[in-house]
Amino acid sequence: MEHEHTQVTGKRFFFVTVLNILITIAEFFGGFISGSLGLLSDAVHNLEDSLSIFISYIANVIGRKHNDAAKTFGYKRAEILAAFVNSSILIVITILMIIESIRRFRTPQHINGTLMMVVSVIGLAANFISMIALWSSSKDNLNIKATFLHMLSDTLSSVGVFIASIFVTLFQWYWVDPLITMIIAIWLSKEAYDVVKESVNILMEASPNIDLNAVKAAVLTVPDVVGIHHIHDWMIDGNYIIFDAHINVNKNCNMEELEKIYREVEKILKEQFHVSHVTLQAECTRGLKEPLIF
Template sequence: MDNHNHEEVGGNRFFWVTVLNVVITIAEFVGGILSGSLSLISDAFHNLGDSFSIVFSYVASRISKRRQNARNTFGYKRAEIITAFLNAIALGLICVFLMIEAIKRISNPQPIDGNLMLAIAVIGLVANLLSAYLLNAGSKSNLNMRATYLHIMSDALSSIAIIVGGVLIDLYNWTLVDPIVTILVALYIIYEAVPIVRQTARILMQGAPNIDYEAIKHDLLQIDGVFSVHHVHAWSIDENNIIFSAHVNMHDMKISEAEPIYLEITKVLKNKYHVCHVTIQAETTRGEDEDIIYDRGNDIP
């Protein structure tokens, strides 16, 4: 299947998964209000967030494929990072609100229609399983679809928890189960969202990727013609693309003689450390005694 057909199939699947999520969201909002179930409403917010996340992720994915230009010389790959960051923050804030409401309900229980709560939760489970089926094939070859597939499966687990709560309320009238399930689902969503916020914030703040700089220095010093490496900067465009720059001390030589050394440095960084873009500043003696990471009291000299 060529790229155009693959994107078309992926787009169709994302569309139908979005439709199913919207149906689940509406059903759970209406069912939660009619039954008095806060856990259904909390899962409705979760699914609403998923719907926006799927749409924004697909749009951001399309934007990220645009080529770099004079306005964005590194391209548009961070469109997906910004979207993931905003989605995770929004979900976290919603969960905090829902937990506050759940705590209020623990001290002041409300009557709940367990049968209606159970029926809506079953509908949500079926729709989530159908969404997972639609994304399953594409998840084997597309990371974006795989991430969405795993998220949908976590939604199915939330539906199962609400089903258990509905059964307990229906059989034993344990209305406290509803706010407890709400808190558990909210905590689970926050548990999923926090690492996303942490990782995306680090990328947006130009944080250094997790690579071994001393090992890089050791490997570059093995290259004939390199006798010092310092003033290294590394950052990520997204979770897969690392940018690397360094000052490299070399013997005084012609540019044509330095070119093979540049190529060897680039080869080591790309093949061993998965760096996608390398910038080298050649020097003879300047900075040869400096540390690999620049530290002279200011961020960028």
């Protein structure tokens, strides 16, 4: 099943890459001929997208490799690295788009609105198809989400270029072209920043969004558990949470009872807090008065 999913994902990545290359060629020619900054910035964006899609696909393949002696937690973070790289590149591109938009405000250029409109419609259709192709897989995978964000940004950019082409064609308002470009760039930079922030948190092994006081209260409902401390929790990727803690138990617990306690605590952590991997160390009085995080 996993191999089949990888093949399907690979086909979608390949399809979206080819489609983006064709869009890029069309928009470069259309942008140069019409004089539209929106089309040129969209073309540059699509060119970078083709590279980001390739990076995402390679990371997706690596991330599905099984655990081994070299990587006991597996290769899942390859996709987090890809998400970080792709989103960082997107931020750089949006900054360049804003700078060029400001320059165009100062020195407006003549634009062929009709050609701009035709090319933007072609780009919009192709970008929308690419976005739909990756949409279903973007919900639970930060790497594919970053690539999907690129596709979404391309789609919105094409919408913006199309709207600008209407004003250019009807009223010769050439300033609308850089204005639309700037608005889209600002919005995209915010979305890309969110992905960068999330990927950095995972790479820095920041704690997932779990209320540790709620964890403590839930764990203490297990019979014979009287304390919990020395908690560490982190994420391997956007979904895989690891939890490590010391628990204090009654002195009279034997090994069979201790194993039962482990199973009950693990069940609580997985069902209530969506923890994927649990490691517990049992103690009697040692650390009983230590804080949750040590």
